[in-house]
Amino acid sequence: MRLSPFKTGRGNRHGARTRMRHLVPALVLALLAGLSVSLSSPAQHAEAAVEDHTNATYNMQGGGSKWTTDVSQIARRGFNVIALQEVGSQPPGRLTWTSGYLGGSSNWNGWRVQEYRWRPLGQSSDWYIYFVRTDFSGAAGANGGRVNIAILSRDHPSQVHIARPAFYGNNGLPTSRPALGITLGNTLYFSVHAVSPSGNDGARLVENIAAIAGQRTWAAMGDWNRNPDNLSIRRGWHKYTAGGATHQGGNELDYMVSNERIAAYRGWTRGYGSDHWSVEFRRLAANAEVELLNTHDGFRHITFANTVNGTRLISGATNPDTYSGMEFRPAGNNLYSIVESYSGKCWSDNSGGIILWPCNGAGDQLFDMRYWNDTGQIQIKPKNRTTCVGDDTDSGWGSELLTTLSCSGGQTRINFRFDEDPGGNPAVVF
Structure with a gap:
């Protein structure tokens, strides 16, 4: 009326x-x-x-x-x-x-x-x-x-x-x-x-x-x-x-x-x-620090156990930790590097998993970011693969995230939370 x-x-x-x-x-x-x-x-x-x-x-x-x-x-x-x-x-x-x-x-x-x-x-x-x-x-x-x-x-x-x-x-x-x-x-x-x-x-x-x-x-x-x-x-x-x-x-x-x-x-x-x-x-904003959550494993934080070169990306605790803050940095051609905020080191696709390594812009450190149809969920695909990052049938603390999972599977659905305020009107990621 x-x-x-x-x-x-x-x-x-x-x-x-x-x-x-x-x-x-x-x-x-x-x-x-x-x-x-x-x-x-x-x-x-x-x-x-x-x-x-x-x-x-x-x-x-x-x-x-x-x-x-x-x-x-x-x-x-x-x-x-x-x-x-x-x-x-x-x-x-x-x-x-x-x-x-x-x-x-x-x-x-x-x-x-x-x-x-x-x-x-x-x-x-x-x-x-x-x-x-x-x-x-x-x-x-x-x-x-x-x-x-x-x-x-x-x-x-x-x-x-x-x-x-x-x-x-x-x-x-x-x-x-x-x-x-x-x-x-x-x-x-x-x-x-x-x-x-x-x-x-x-x-x-x-x-x-x-x-x-x-x-x-x-x-x-x-x-x-x-x-x-x-x-x-x-x-x-x-x-x-x-x-x-x-x-x-x-x-x-x-x-x-x-x-x-x-x-x-x-x-x-x-x-x-x-x-x-x-x-x-x-x-989701470019360069804003976020926490990535493993939807497949009880929304555990996706993190690293430490910042030593070669450390594997794992499903961590249900609360954020020192190494669970991540940033998506535009790398051109609609690709992104993913940086662990504490160390400033990058995700690298290595032997079917993700390791922490100094950022160098190589192809194994570039990722295609996608949205799931579901609200708030994203999907991360390595540049050199047709598969996506996700969790397999393992679960619990220390379960390794893999880069070889079908992008159509529920294991590749990742949620996020803002960990630090991106401020102002930041550029929207993908």
Whole structure:
């Protein structure tokens, strides 16, 4: 459902009041299936890919000065769509638009979307904050509690969306939070904050987001309050995670769900002033240090036991070690050398395995990098072979990685995690 928003302000009091009488009932009904509000915005290209924007999510644990110290830093690092949770009682900047109430009663104050114009520190123009108050705790007359949601965008969206919450009480009022979204091009981006501590509304909230999007591409980012392995989603939808804790308590709670399959797309965690780390999403970057994980062997780290010349590449521990950081360095002709970061030495194809050897640019040190169709998995093929790097039927610590396995086999699927922040907008690998 599309509705033309009304604006508040002295110049249009009568018009706003008239439009409000017509809009409020429609807004309440629209909430049953989710709400989409059309905005006046400059013409945009009809992109339909999540990675057309650089995306991040951050639970701010209360907003306040973190807008300037934390959120501005994320913006300066090149991320231009930022899903935010626990943003405080009110965003910074100038309030420019307020929707009608999406519902209301004496017990529930109702949801309405607000647009703020705000210039993050270090930016040359205003950005757009869309905000929904979901926390009405606090003293009478106060703005409300801190557990509210927002989404920040450098570009002006064409629509703003509210995805209906998962749960309602016997009185017909919601007992969980909605999700807040925007449309940029032809892609919908949502900020999600599932209920704590179980996150048991997350799966249904994703379904509600998908219902709003229809055939369009969508991405839902936020604090899901449950491990990604425990979030049940529909076949053909995908989770994009950092592959480790995103909260100081040791749990992975913050990630993305999307209906788009994006090869080698991952999150990188970065600590700021909250008990959650931000998760910043990007594809595999050239020269960025990564950890390679042996999918065939319980996601053990692919590593070396030491840095002596001739040391064999093996399946190591489930946690990173000194020699598990790797870099993909472009070598021309769509080939790459793979460097063990600690020693600066290269992978070399030798007698059916990989050994560590000083980098010399020879053919046995060049590799063709490919994506599996599966999200996030890659495949490494030596230049001089028709086979790929992978693990055979052996498993456990010390199992050697071979270069002689069929590229169509599951043993050659390799996952990765960012080990060091590639920074800025690095070149995407293959």
